Amino acid sequence: MVKRTSFEGDACPIARSLEEIGDWWSLLIIREALFGVRRFGEFQNKLGMAKNILSARLRALVDHGILATAPASDGSVYQEYVLTPKGHGTFPILVALRQWSEEFDDHPEEIATILVDRAKGRPVKKLEMRAEDGRLLAPADTMLKPRPAPRRRSA
């Protein structure tokens, strides 16, 4: 077997995330879903991807609890794909990817859209990482610690 090495049992949360949404299409599907896209054909049109792959990805995203199938919405017999809370939780990831591209892309003039504050129409600030007490943190201000041992007595 060669297989595309699964990160499933990995202890690193980044690897675990990539296991679920680290492929070429999942995040783009989620992006469309955040825009309100729900139907198979709509995903296919917007993303221009092969239908078999879309089918496989949607199934995987449903399996991972990122999308859920809704029986209908306009009375049609066909089902729809809607984001679960876990799916909506990917929003910061998409924002981080977007901002990275905006800041470092070699051809930023090709980027068509900007994310703005709905109330003011002004661009949002870069994502901020803060300490519990509200201090703004730079990467160097952070470190990794082993996870504290789980509470033993709750079983």
Added chain:
Amino acid sequence: MVKRTSFEGDACPIARSLEEIGDWWSLLIIREALFGVRRFGEFQNKLGMAKNILSARLRALVDHGILATAPASDGSVYQEYVLTPKGHGTFPILVALRQWSEEFDDHPEEIATILVDRAKGRPVKKLEMRAEDGRLLAPADTMLKPRPAPRRRSA
């Protein structure tokens, strides 16, 4: 040709990011690099990946300006791979992935490490998105706008 559909000309900044770091290994390589890993063999040991793929990925990351090759550091003849500013700029993406996993993973007890504030040793808060005036923004408080037309006269 079938090819793995490139997003290179895509106007979506998310697709553009995925084009550069959206494969299975790049973000993990960057993660290791952020920890200070620099040498080929060190990447290979920590990640347990095939050497040919590591070689290809490192080359691609260098081509994209995310890593740079440094001629030496300990006097050895071999070269090292160090993050560029663009590479360091991926930090929020990794944090977002980490936090998503921490919040929504089905088996969070398997996650080995937590990201903490170095000064206090306490977990960092979730990434915050704010408006220019400092208001905290939820996803629904944002929208996409077409990028303003580029300044015509700077050519």
Added chain:
DNA sequence: CTTGTGTGGTTGCATCATAAAACCAAATGG
């Protein structure tokens, strides 16, 4: 100088995933 060993890769297959297109079945639509 010859042999051995470690580092840093490249090359050769075998297998997997992806892509395009053809096909198919159930639901509309006229």
Added chain:
DNA sequence: CCATTTGGTTTTATGATGCAACCACACAAG
């Protein structure tokens, strides 16, 4: 009831991935 749309599955070809073997170079020992 016939044609078209929707929502897929199947087929087939090719690119990507993974493992193992191989290679080049540096360095060290004998």
